[in-house]
Each structure stands twice: as structure tokens, then as C-alpha cells.
Amino acid sequence: MHPLDKLFNTRQKEILNIYFTAGYPNPESTGDILRLLEQHGADIVEVGLPFSDPLADGPVIQHSSMVALQQGITIDKILEQLSQVNISIPIVLMGYLNPVLQYGFERFLRNAARAGASAVILPDLPAEVFRAKYQAMYETYGLYPVFLVSPQTSDERIRMLDSLSRGFLYAVSTSSTTGKDKQFGDFEAAWFRRLNGLKLNNPVLAGFGISDNRSLRFVFDHLPGAVVGSALIRHLDASKSDYGIPSFMKHLLNPES
């Protein structure tokens, strides 16, 4: 069974997906960070493929991408590191289309699947282009495509993007770039209720702006799961062998700590 199906078949709530940028804080850290995230409570890990011009991301992820690229990280190196790590939680690759196109789209999917990835998120891949050119390719290699929706996305389009997605649908909490810490309130509650009301095929995970236990709990109260990214990257500490991950995850998951 596909690892994401296996996860969502056994759990329907409080799914925690943690994003980090591959090659940051140092070129060889990817495997260690994956193991630490699994040990400390992540249900899914989202591995960011660094890009020079990450349009949907804020300064934190942009900076981590720049550092990773300056340190010589490449798609091949990332996939090599993934293939050597032994974790059982699903790995989702998140990147931008241009580096994938230069690598070769089919070659990327084939090698990503071989390296153990379960799904791919490419925020700037248009749904129409995906359907026409790449959907069958994803199926060939058993990789799940995950699309993003935002509060500005119409119901009709949410349904369309849900029908193209497999594993889960990624809901941006508000229209924003990543890394804007925010207080979740009525707007987000209404948006999450709207998503629930659509009775979508896929479980919905919300991301962007979730930085602490309070915001995480808010999302968990409304949706099956959440994605946390910039907040972790801000805490990754190259000087410690555990990158500060145990304490970050403890604070994220426990209200009293």
C-alpha cells in the first residue's frame, strides 16, 4: 500500500507534516534531520528542493535555499541522501518546476521514486500542464501529486485540484508566502470549515504560518493535519548534533512546554 494511504487509513487526525530545506544547515544534514523528525513525532516529512527564486516562500526558506545551493546541494545529491536513510514515515518532495525540468521530469520522478519518495509538490506546475503532460508519468512511478489551494481558490477549482491530488490536499492557511507567523482566528476557521463542507476526496493538511503549539492546535481542531516549515528552519542549529530538533518538536507538540 502507498505510504500516504497507509498513514491516512490508520490516522484521520493530528497528522503532522514537517518541512525542511534539503542541504540546510549543512550539505550532509538531510539524513540526520529526517531520522530526528521521525523519532520526535513527525508523521510526514516534506523535503524542500532548494531553488534560487522560490516565489511562494518567505525570507526564512529563501535564505535556507540560498545557503544550501551555495554549499553545492543538487537534486542528485538529495536523492542519494534520501535513498540512504531508513525511515518509515512518508517522504514528500517539494520544489519548483524549473530545476525539475532541467533535471528531466521523467528522470526526476523515476529517481525520486527509487530514492523512496512518496509524493511531489510543485507549486508552480499548472494543473492543465500536469494533466496534459505529467499525470500518467506520476502514476507510472507510483508518486502522488499534491496540489495547493488557497482561501481565494473557488469551490469549483478546489474540487478540480482535489481530484488531481492524491494522498492529501495542501491548503494554504491564508494567502501568503511561507514563514509569516500569525494568530489564527475567524478567517481561518471559516476557511477550514469551507474546506470541510466540500467533502473532498483527500484529507486536507493546512500549511503556512503555523509556528507554535497554539497555531498547530488550531489547525488540528479543524482539519486532519498541518504542515510546519519556516518555524523549524529558524531553529535548526548546525552546531548541535541533534540540530535542536528534539526541543523544537517538544515545544511544538506540547502546550505546557
Place this chain on the structure above:
Amino acid sequence: MNSNYQPDEQGFYGDFGGAFIPEMLYPNVEELRQNYLHILGSDEFKTEFHRLLADYVGRPTPLYLAPNLSERYKTNVWLKREDLAHTGAHKINNTVGQVLLARKLGKKRIIAETGAGQHGVATATVCALMNMECIVFMGETDMQRQAPNVARMQMLGAEVRPAKSGSRTLKDATNEAIRYWINHPDDTHYIIGSVVGPHPYPDLVARLQSVISSEISSQLLSHTGRSKPDAVIACVGGGSNAAGAFYHFIESPEVQLIGAEAAGMGVDSGLTAASLHTGSRGIIHGSMTMLMQDEQGQITEPHSISAGLDYPGIGPMHAHLFSSGRATYLAITDHEALQAAFLLSRLEGIIPALETAHALAVLGKVSFGENQLVVINLSGRGDKDLSTYMQKADSYASVR
């Protein structure tokens, strides 16, 4: 117009174009896509647009037969004087049109990116006129080398926000503007300054700038009895002035179209902005086009002495004109551009923008016949570049 050179429904010019954008931008871009042709075609828009172009911008700009350049190059060199448009460059045509469009869409705030500052000044100007809030993103490096234009934007009431990432030039300013738009989707219109970005921007900007080729055609007819020149030459960063100067001649294969891109220190020097000569197919700022990138698909930093051409990509329409062979693109170095700028200043009494100087340098590289009509789009004036020119004045003192 039925043509091989107009974009299809998805905004593709052949293999180039499209809208490769994150979902957070989709509603904004889709709103524009669904409305722009209807609004641009409405009588109300056309009347207001042309009234402002005539009375506020000062159109039509002259088409001037440059006698001394013509004698020097043994042909007939006509200069389309976009430098005489209000704010000193062709950029104002686009901003007048897009601010009118934004008002029709009910937007309250305008954002823009700028390299040389000409698009930022043009945007700030029209926002002042129409009482719209205006934020202009500009690379920190460009803010230093184009300080007069920063001051102008601020005097016009715009907020200029420095882009501090990457090479701190036009690419980074564009990234910041797009991010701002993602974070303010409802009340903000993003005026892209060139024929770049996701569909429908390349087509929208080309249509608004097509007033240039329309005027060239009618002015040439009244001056010479011919409505079509033998050649049209324009500089290309993103490519908006070239798109405007080429527009009505694209379907006439007898008109030679020549673009001048910035070679910087030379196409093989590693310090260049010549995206067609050194680039390959890829995606930048929402569009499939030719761009400078490494083997990993990471976008590389461009270099040009002119801030307005210092961009690693090019509009998809130009990528298509290039790959189909319809237009020729020459790479002009910083040195060649400076030489051409000093030459025009001394021969014709016109100080061109550094960007425009790249187009003028084509005259030294391509020979035209004695009876031919060659139109150069003089896209902007050089006041903003005076400090660069003064730094180089000694080296070019002998240019005559």
C-alpha cells in the same frame, strides 16, 4: 489577428509563455486573464487611454530622421522619440493603460518592480495622477545606480522598497513584488513593466505598447509615403519597447526586426545579461522562456551596465521570435553601448538612456542600404544615467 506570433488561449507563443504560478496567484492572474481583452477593447477604455496618451503623455512622439547618424551610416536612420514621452521613456504607455485597467477591476493599490527606475517613475506618476497608493520594489544595487529615479518616485508619493536578496537587481525586485502580491491578493494590482511574467501580462503589455509601432507606421507614411520600414531596431531586457516597436510589423516578413540584448562584458565573459545568446529554455517569474541558468536549473545572476537590461530572462514573445527566426537579436557589450551613447549625444544632441544605447550600437554592426528606412526605437532618455556617463566620459572623449 490570426497569426503564428500571437499567444494562444493559454498564453503560449509557440513553446514559450504560459502561466507557471503558485495557486496563491491564480485568482489574481485569472481575474486579469478573463477581463483584460474585454476592458482594453471597450470604447470607454480606449477613449480614456488615448486621451491620456495625447494630453498627458504627449503622444504621438516624433519620428525623427537623424541627419548626422544617417550620413555616418549611409542609410536613413529614423528615431522614434519615446524619450520625449512624459517621464522620459516608453514605460508610461503601459502604466497609463494598466492603472486604468486596475481601476476598472476595482483595485486600490498598485505595486510595481523596476530596474532602471523608468517603469517605477512611470507607475508612480500615473498613480499620483489617479490617486492610487503605489509601492515600487527596486533592487538595492539599482537604487544606488539609479538614485535620481528613486528620488523622483519618492517625490511623486510612491514608497520605494529595496529588494535585498540575490544580486539586488531587477530579478530580485520582481520576486519581491510577486511575493507582496501573494500576500495582498484582493485589493492590489501588480503592474509588470515588461512583456514578461505569467499570461496575460506579456500580451497585455505588448498591446499597450503597440501604440509605438502604430505611430511609426502612420508617421513613416506621411514622411516618406511608405508605411513600413526596412528595419526596426530596439533594445531588449524583458522586451517591452521592442515588443511595442515590432508589434504591427511582425506579420510583415519584409520588415527586418532586430533586438539588442545586453552582453555586459561579453557573451562568454560570465558577466552578461544576454539571455537569448547564453540562456536556455526554462521558467522565470511565471513564464516559460529563454533564461540564464546553470545545469541545475538555478537562475544565474546577470550583468549589464544598464539596470533596465540587467535581467536573466526575456519575454516569451521574443523567445519565440528568436527561435522561429522571425527576429534577429544581437548581443551588445557595455563598451559598445557606451560608445553609441556618446556618439548619439555628439552627433544628434540627444543623450539616450543606457538601455537605448544598446539599440543604437546595432548601427555599428549591421549594414543597411543607402535607400533603406531604418527605425530605431529611442526608448528612453539618459538623464538618469548621467553619473555613469560622467564616470566614463574620459574614456569616450574621442567618440565623434
